[in-house]
Amino acid sequence: MKKLSLALLLTTFSLLGQNEVKTCETLSKINALIQREHYQPKPIDDSLSVFVFDSFLDVLDANRNLFTKIEYEKLCKHRLQLDNSILQNNCAFMSDFVTVYKSALNRKKKVLEKLQKEVFDYTTNDSVKFSKKKFPFDLVLTDIERVWRKRIKYDILEDISKLSPNLDSLTPHFTKLEKTSKAKIFDTNLCKVNSILEDTNRLENDLQNNFLNIFCTYFDPHSNYFSMDAKSSFMSGLSTSNLSLGLNIGFNEKEEIIIEEIVPGGPAAKTDKFEKDDVILKVSNTKGDEYSVSCTSMEKIGELILSDSNVEIELTIQKKNGTIQSVRLRKQVMKATENAVFSYIAEAKSKIGYINIPSFYSNFDGYSIQGCADDVAKEIVKLQKDNVEGLVIDLQNNGGGSMEEAMKLAGMFLDIGPISVLVDNKSKQTILKDGNRGSAYNGPIVLLINGNSASASEFFAASMQDYNRAIIIGSTSLGKASMQTILPLDQNNQQDFVKLTIEKFYRITGDSHQIKGIVPDIALPVLFDSIIQREISFKTALKYDVITTKARFNPFSKTLFPKIIELSNSRIKNTSRFNEISLANEQINALYNNPKKPTRLTFKDVFNDIHEIDPIWKKVKKIVESESNNTISNNSFDLEQLKFDVFQQEINRYKIKEVKNNPYLEEAIAILNDYKNLNK
CATH class of the missing domain: 2.30.42.10 (PDZ domain)
Known part of the structure; x- marks a missing residue:
């Protein structure tokens, strides 16, 4: 028996040793790649050590109910030493994290199995606290059962509360509902713990992958490590057309x-x-x-x-x-539509073309024979045949994509000239230019953006704004002005990759929208705008700065802009739907930003806590589902094509409903009508 135990022990240490070597080898390759190719590489020092350690512990124990204070302090010896260990190719620290994490999970399992047999009392004065800031690691061994008892009780009461918005309909059946929810909550928690503990390789690989990814994000939030593991394969499979x-x-x-x-x-x-x-x-x-x-x-x-x-x-x-x-x-055969550009004709006093660009996909993505820019060109041709008098381009929630496509798209609305300035890690400036004379469309444009418009969307919007080619409306964009590329760590064994930030781009004025975002010419209230996670919320985001550039360009006249902006702002103040959005945002902000009071672990208190947001959600739903006064229709070409495609007809009905519910399109059309009237 002793020999068997010793053999198992030696095997465990051998596996840990192998993983440490693998982690160090991968870390070394990642660091070499970052130091060589990253736009702004940082030294491996105490700052990195603290960031990686703190972030790693946040991933392992986000709710501070797993590690005890003693365990945290034991791991803390690495907090200022990770940089030294990495530079010395000594990743023995990983075995400490694995050992403590595994021990904490085993302890959690035993506590849950013990609590599972208890009859819970929901009439005590126990309460739970909430905080947007991280709680300290101050858990003591004697409190673990109490902490998990409170957590499980809250989860059970929350689960029951979500069954109905009516407290009176649930209360008479509480005993029966509690039995069902309790079984489900314990099964879920124990199942998660067991699935991790039963697969040692999974536990160690997950910890290693998390650590390597956090290491990359120290250099900037968009640099990431990923391997061809089950999760990424699963996600890519489910996301295909x-x-x-x-x-x-x-x-x-x-x-x-x-x-x-x-x-x-x-x-x-x-x-x-x-x-x-x-x-x-x-x-x-x-x-x-x-x-x-x-x-x-x-x-x-x-x-x-x-x-x-x-x-x-x-x-x-x-x-x-x-x-x-x-x-x-x-299952049925589906056609790719998710990333395809589409257009409609919106009518309110005049005929306006509306083009929605969900992302800046390229022909390499497999969504289209052409890329996004060519697809937009096709839609413009269709709309011009129907004699539209203005164009609305919708980049709301467009998270970016191919910069090449964004540049081609900008060139379609400009007549030759610089579009942006790229800067690499040697401070070399490359002026990106539209080299094609002429443009695909010369009429007035309104561009819609919001806090989720990012990267390539911002690249395109910045060029339109710098040239005064379009009036931009909505809310400030995300604020990401960096370019990434995916590089393998090893050309011979392409199993590990890093998505690396290699360049930063600037506006042709020398300004940057990094952190700052694209500030619209006309600001409109957008639901949940203040709680959207923008670039500024990331600790390691690249900084905002301004450069001196040799780019020379001739912007369009903006003589009419001040009057158009004045008319729009006046209209916005008197638009009931925008006022409703502003009021809803005030309530949303109060709910999300104000400190939350502790909640007593009684059914009534937890129910009220869960359903506190219900009235706001009703308002939000009403706002989102309100229709505009515009008439939305297909262009003549698409109308003919739809006659023969039942599947596309269903998608078309869905999209028309979404476009008709868009209050920003209604204001964009009003702006284009103002332009038409002022330009007479």
């Missing part, structure tokens, strides 16, 4: 699989049972295979969903209100 369930899937902050988008016309949309942010709990097929998402590897779940042999799939989902539904879906 051939996803025949008609669902786009993502992960929330709890690492739960959620519904990110329901594709119009697809199997999921036809059931009318799915909503954005629904959590997928189980996946099963008709052969009897059933997997609980929280306990199964992404490889197995992805294989079951994506396999052609599984024509029918059943998804068990949890709605926002806590209700659980099982929905059976039969």
Whole structure:
């Protein structure tokens, strides 16, 4: 028995040693790549050590209910030493993190198994505290049971509270509901812990991958490490245009699989049972295979969903209100539409062309034979044949993409000249120019942006603003003015990659929109605008600065801009829908930004806490679903094409509804009408 234990012990240390060597080898390659290619490489010093250590501990124990204070202090010996260890190619520190993390998980498992047998009392004065700031690592061993008892009790009460917005309908059935929710909460928690502990390789690989990624983000938030692991394969598989369930899937902050988008016309949309942010709990097929998402590897779940042999799939989902539904879906062939440019004609006093650009995709992405810019050119030709008198380009929620496509698009509205200035890590300036004379469209343009308009969207918007080529309306953009490329760590073994920031781009004026964002000419209230995570919220974001550039350009006249802006601002003040958005934002800000009071662990108190936001959500839903006074229709070319495609007809109805509900388009049309009247 002693020999067996010793053998197991030696095997464990051997595996840890191998992982440490692998971690160091990968770290060394990442650091060499960053120091050589990154736009603004930083030294490996105490600042890096503190950032990586603190961020890593936040990932491992975000809620401060796993590690004790003693364990944290034990790990703290590495807080100022990680830089030295990395430079010395000594990654022995990883075994400390693995050992402490594994021990804490085993302890958590025992505590949960003990608490599972308890009968909970929901009439005590126990309460839970909430904070947007991180709690300190001050957990003591004797308090662990109490902390987890409170956490589980809150989760159970929260789960029951989400079943209905009516407290009186739940209270008489509380005992029965509590039994069901308690079993579910414990099963979920224990299942997650067991799935990690039972797969030692998964635990160690997850810790290593998290550590390597955090190391990269120290240099800037958009530099990341990733390997060809199960999660990335799973995500890429579900995000392809051939996803025949008609669902786009993502992960929330709890690492739960959620519904990110329901594709119009697809199997999921036809059931009318799915909503954005629904959590997928189980996946099963008709052969009897059933997997609980929280306990199964992404490889197995992805294989079951994506396999052609599984024509029918059943998804068990949890709605926002806590209700659980099982929905059976039969796969169908889907067409790629997610990233395709589309256009409509909007009429209100005049005929205006509307073009929506969801992302700056390129022909390498497989979404189109051409890239985004060529697709926009096609839409412009269609709209011009219908004699539109102005153009609205919608970049709201466009997170970017190909800079080359953004540059080509800018060139379509400008007649030769510089568009942007690229600066590399040697401070070399490259002026990007539109070398083609002439333009695809010469009429007036209004550009729509918001806080989620980023990167290539900002690149394009900046050029339009610098040339006075378009009036920009909406809210300040995200503020990302850097370019990334994906590089393998090893050309011979392309399993590990780094997405690396290699250049920063500036406006042709020498100004930068890094951190600052693109500030619209006309500011409009946008729902949730103040709580959107912009570039400025990242600790390691590149700084804002200004350069002196040799770019020379001839902007268009902006003689009419001041009057147009004045008329628009006056109209906005008297538009009821914009006033409703501003009022809703005040309530949202108060709810999100004000410190939250401790909540007593009674059913009534937790119910009131969960449903405090309900009235605001009702207002938001009403605002979002309000229709504008515009008439939205297809251009003549698309109208003919739609006659022969039932699938596209369904998607078209969905898109028209979304466009008709867009208050910013209504104001954009009014601005273009002002331009027309002032230009007479």
